[in-house]
Amino acid sequence: MKKSVCLIARSIYPDDISTHTQNMKTFEGWNKFWNNIVIISQNNSDKFIKSEYKNIYASLVPLVTNKYTNIVYFVLNSLKEIEILNKQYNFDLFQASDPAAAIVAYIASKKYKKKFLFEVQGDIFDFPNESSGEIRSRIIKYVSKMIVKKADYIRIISPFLYEPLDRFEIDRKKIFIVPPRCDSKLFNKKRFDGKFYSKIDKSKKNILFIGNLTKAKGIDILLNAFSLILKKDNNIDLLIVGSGEEDENLQRQTISLGISKNVKFLGRIPNNEIPIVMNSVDVFVLPSIEEGMGRVLLESMAMELPVIASNVGGIPLLIEHNIDGLLFEVGNIKELSEYILNLLSDEELKNRLTLNANKKFIENYEYEVSMKMFIEMYKNIFEKKYENA
Secondary structure, three states, rough: OEEEEEEEEEOOOOOOHOOOOHHHHHHHHHHOOEEEEEEEEOOOOOEEEEEOOOOEEEEEOOHHHHHHHHHHHHHHHHHHHHHHHHHHHHEEEEOOOOOOOEEEHHHHHHHHOOOOOOOOOOOOOOOOOOOHHHHHHHHHHHHHHHHHHHEEEEEEEOOOHHHHOOOOOOHHHHHHEEOOOOOOOEEEEEEEEOOOOOOOOOOOEEEEEEOOOOOHHHHHHHHHHHHHHHOOOOEEEEEEEEEOOOOOHHHHHHHHOOOOEEEEEEEEHHHHHHHHHOOOEEEEEOOOOOOOOOHHHHHHHHOOOOOOEEEOOOOHHHHOOOOOEEEEEOOOOOHHHHHHHHHOOOOOHHHHHHHHHHHHHHHEEEHOOOHHHHHHHHHHHHHHHHHHO
């Protein structure tokens, strides 16, 4: 009996999905259960992109600049794509990882009478939050509460998320804990001892950001904090890895702040080169104004790279302040700049945080640990159906 899953998410994929090596590795791990994996997501292109890799198929919807229009555009076009794709794959499960995607998954599950799994990757029920904007925050809060009650199954990334779900009287038997993951065979500092990325000046201290260049990532906050840092020490570079809609705005911001000489935009880098970049820098910063878990944090933990991140979304479920990383309040430029300077100058603090973070990673977030839990989740959802097939 062939089994097919439709994974719906508003994350950004490259035109060629095979280059998204980390996600492809995850999906290849799912092949122990699924015969076909279909992704419906987004792309920075101005046209629809179709892409295949082994038994993994992707239909990527163009990204619309206006965030509200983009949600409506994504929902409507995703439903159209599912109607076409379901004829070929006859989906058994619609799996969504954000509220807008969950609307699509719920509608599709009802239309085709199949299962709906909602992945809750942060406390999305306690909005509004000022950094996301009151209107958008209230929409997310309302939709999340409505959809989570309608999900057949829920995946959470941490036991801390039981509590907000308990408020809605959701049966814990339909909730599965499956933590995020990172491949320690690739992200392993020992593999890269003495190897450094050629575009990085090792005579300086280096701060790193990796991610999509969108407003949600809060990179403008990091640039403002970096301008304060350079007033105290100008022998520091900020490296920005990634691409996205805010690229030009951020580059203009570095010019207006007078910091362009110390900020390097490296663009999108292949996943297998990210560990080399991480091995070449001193601190990783994730300044998001909204975030699920931030898998790049796991990569940093695996690479023994100290982390500073905003205290928002699912991040505090992963990072414990002053134990295995540092958390600053969203948008607090002064606090962020002080934390960065502290980590760059305090080797004892840096070593303590990275040691604790790496230990937490190995015990909880290593790839094989997560894969086993994913497969067990799918088996628990479908074992009776496929035993009788």
